[in-house]
Amino acid sequence: MAQVLEFKLPDLGEGLTEAEIVRWLVEVGDVVAIDQPVVEVETAKAMVEVPCPYGGVVTARFGEEGTELPVGAPLLTVAVGASEGASGSAASPSPSSSSPSPSGKGPGSGAESSGGSGNVLVGYGTGAPAARRRRIRPDRLDRAVAEVPVVEAPVVEVLVAETPGSDGPVPVVSPLVRRLARQHDIDLRRLAGSGPDGLILRADVDRAIRTAEETAAATARVAEAPVQAQVPAAAPNGVAAAAGAERIPLRGVRGAVADKLSRSRTEIPDATCWVDADATELMAVRAAMNAATGPSAGPKVSVLALLARICTAALARFPELNATVDTEAREIVRLPGVHLGFAAQTERGLVVPVVRDAHTRNAESIGSEIARLTELARTGKLSPAQLTGGTFTLNNYGVFGVDGSTPIINHPEAAMLGVGRIMPKPWVHQGELAVRQVVQLSLTFDHRVCDGGTAGGFLRYVADCVEQPAVLLRTL
Incomplete structure (x- = not known):
C-alpha cells in the first residue's frame, strides 16, 4: 500500500533560514530515486541542488519557481511504493520518517530501515544511481494516491487542514483539482475546503474561479471609467510609488550582501x-x-x-x-x-x-x-x-x-x-x-x-x- 511522504526544505547549513526556488527538476507524476536532485534553490550563499531522501512518485510540488521558502517548509510529496516502477527504488519508509534529519542521522534517515537516505545535500548521498525520469499514467497515479491510508501519520501530515493563507501543506489530494486551480491561477492555500477535515474539493475551486471572474469583470468596468488625476500613493515605508517605478526584491545574494553591509556600517x-x-x-x-x-x-x-x-x-x-x-x-x-x-x-x-x-x-x-x-x-x-x-x-x-x-x-x-x-x-x-x-x-x-x-x-x-x-x- 502506498504512503505519501512529505519532504521539507532542509537546513542547508551556515545559519541559512530560507532559499528561493530557481528551477524544479521533476514534475508531478515523475518517478524519483533516493537522493535524486529534485529542485535547484538559491540561498544567500550559493546555488544548491536538493536531493530527495525518498524514492517513489511525485504527487505534489509546493512553490513555483521564484518563490522564497523558509527552512522546514514543504517542498514536495512522494508516494512511496505507489507503483512497480517506484517500488524498486526504495522500500516504504516508516511513518516517523516524514521529516528527515539534515545530517542523515536519527529516525527515518537510514537507507536500510526507511527507504530514504536522509541526506539532503548533493555529494553526501548514498551514491545510488539516479533513475531515468518516467511519467506514471494518470490512472495509476490516481489509484496510488487513493490507496494512501488516511489514518497513518505520514498521510495525516499531508491532509491536515491549515488556516487559509498559511504556508503549510495544502489539504487537497486530487491531481485534477490541483491542475484546475493551476490553470486558473487559484492559490489553494487561500481556500477553505468544504470536504472532510477541510479537504479542498473541485466545487471549492469552481467557486473560487467564478469569484475571480466576477472580480476581474468589475475591475474592467472600473478601468473603463474616466480616470481622474490622483496624487501618487505612498508605500508603507514612505517611498513615493512613482508611475513605472521598478521594485526589485532584496533577496538571495543581493539580500545577503545588503544585510551584511548594513550591519557593518551599523556596528563597526x-x-x-x-x-x-x-x-x-x-x-x-x-x-x-x-x-x-x-x-x-x-x-x-x-x-x-x-x-x-x-x-x-x-x-x-x-x-x-x-x-x-x-x-x-x-x-x-x-x-x-x-x-x-x-x-x-x-x-x-x-x-x-x-x-x-x-x-x-x-x-x-x-x-x-x-x-x-x-x-x-x-x-x-x-x-x-x-x-x-x-x-x-x-x-x-x-x-x-x-x-x-x-x-x-x-x-x-x-x-x-x-x-x-x-x-x-x-x-x-x-x-x-x-x-x-x-x-x-x-x-x-x-x-x-x-x-x-x-x-x-x-x-x-x-x-x-x-x-x-x-x-x-x-x-x-
Missing part, C-alpha cells in the same frame, strides 16, 4: 587610510616569475596572488587586524590563522570566496586556489562553507578601471585592503621625474581593534613590499 566604527605606491618593480618581478621555464616553473602567478601573499606577511607583523570583536563580551578576538577572502563579481552579485589557511601558502598556491574558487563563483557552484569564515578580505576593484575606493568591512572581520588599477603615472623616481606603474592602496579598519598607528604600519608595509618586493623575500 571604521576608518580608512590610503597611500599611492610604485608597483613597477612588483610588475617586473611577476613578469620574470611567469617567464621562467623548465621543470621548476609552475603556473602563472597573478597580481592578486602576489598581493594576497603580501597581505599574509603583513598580518603576521600586525595580527591586530586579523581579528574580530565579540560585542556581547566586549572583547577583541585575535584569530590564529588567516582565512583570506577576496571579492569576486559574478552574474549573481558580489561574493567573497575564502582561501583557507592562506598564511601557510606561497604565492603560487594562493593563486591556484583563487583561480579555482573564481571558476566556482562564475558558475554559481560555491558551497556555503567556501563563502564564510574569512578573517581578512582583499578587494581588487582596479579591475573595474577605478583608482580608489573606501571599502566597507566584510562583517565580522576587522579590516579590508582595497587595490585600485595599476596604470602609468608621472612619479619621482631616484630624484627624477619618470613614468612609473602606480597603484592606490586603501585600508579600511575597525577602530576598536587598533589605532591609526597600527593601521598605518600595516599599510606602509604592504606598500613597501609592492615597491620593493625584496622586502617580502626577507620574511619568506
Whole structure:
C-alpha cells in the first residue's frame, strides 16, 4: 500500500533560514530515486541542488519557481511504493520518517530501515544511481494516491487542514483539482475546503474561479471609467510609488550582501587610510616569475596572488587586524590563522570566496586556489562553507578601471585592503621625474581593534613590499 511522504526544505547549513526556488527538476507524476536532485534553490550563499531522501512518485510540488521558502517548509510529496516502477527504488519508509534529519542521522534517515537516505545535500548521498525520469499514467497515479491510508501519520501530515493563507501543506489530494486551480491561477492555500477535515474539493475551486471572474469583470468596468488625476500613493515605508517605478526584491545574494553591509556600517566604527605606491618593480618581478621555464616553473602567478601573499606577511607583523570583536563580551578576538577572502563579481552579485589557511601558502598556491574558487563563483557552484569564515578580505576593484575606493568591512572581520588599477603615472623616481606603474592602496579598519598607528604600519608595509618586493623575500 502506498504512503505519501512529505519532504521539507532542509537546513542547508551556515545559519541559512530560507532559499528561493530557481528551477524544479521533476514534475508531478515523475518517478524519483533516493537522493535524486529534485529542485535547484538559491540561498544567500550559493546555488544548491536538493536531493530527495525518498524514492517513489511525485504527487505534489509546493512553490513555483521564484518563490522564497523558509527552512522546514514543504517542498514536495512522494508516494512511496505507489507503483512497480517506484517500488524498486526504495522500500516504504516508516511513518516517523516524514521529516528527515539534515545530517542523515536519527529516525527515518537510514537507507536500510526507511527507504530514504536522509541526506539532503548533493555529494553526501548514498551514491545510488539516479533513475531515468518516467511519467506514471494518470490512472495509476490516481489509484496510488487513493490507496494512501488516511489514518497513518505520514498521510495525516499531508491532509491536515491549515488556516487559509498559511504556508503549510495544502489539504487537497486530487491531481485534477490541483491542475484546475493551476490553470486558473487559484492559490489553494487561500481556500477553505468544504470536504472532510477541510479537504479542498473541485466545487471549492469552481467557486473560487467564478469569484475571480466576477472580480476581474468589475475591475474592467472600473478601468473603463474616466480616470481622474490622483496624487501618487505612498508605500508603507514612505517611498513615493512613482508611475513605472521598478521594485526589485532584496533577496538571495543581493539580500545577503545588503544585510551584511548594513550591519557593518551599523556596528563597526571604521576608518580608512590610503597611500599611492610604485608597483613597477612588483610588475617586473611577476613578469620574470611567469617567464621562467623548465621543470621548476609552475603556473602563472597573478597580481592578486602576489598581493594576497603580501597581505599574509603583513598580518603576521600586525595580527591586530586579523581579528574580530565579540560585542556581547566586549572583547577583541585575535584569530590564529588567516582565512583570506577576496571579492569576486559574478552574474549573481558580489561574493567573497575564502582561501583557507592562506598564511601557510606561497604565492603560487594562493593563486591556484583563487583561480579555482573564481571558476566556482562564475558558475554559481560555491558551497556555503567556501563563502564564510574569512578573517581578512582583499578587494581588487582596479579591475573595474577605478583608482580608489573606501571599502566597507566584510562583517565580522576587522579590516579590508582595497587595490585600485595599476596604470602609468608621472612619479619621482631616484630624484627624477619618470613614468612609473602606480597603484592606490586603501585600508579600511575597525577602530576598536587598533589605532591609526597600527593601521598605518600595516599599510606602509604592504606598500613597501609592492615597491620593493625584496622586502617580502626577507620574511619568506
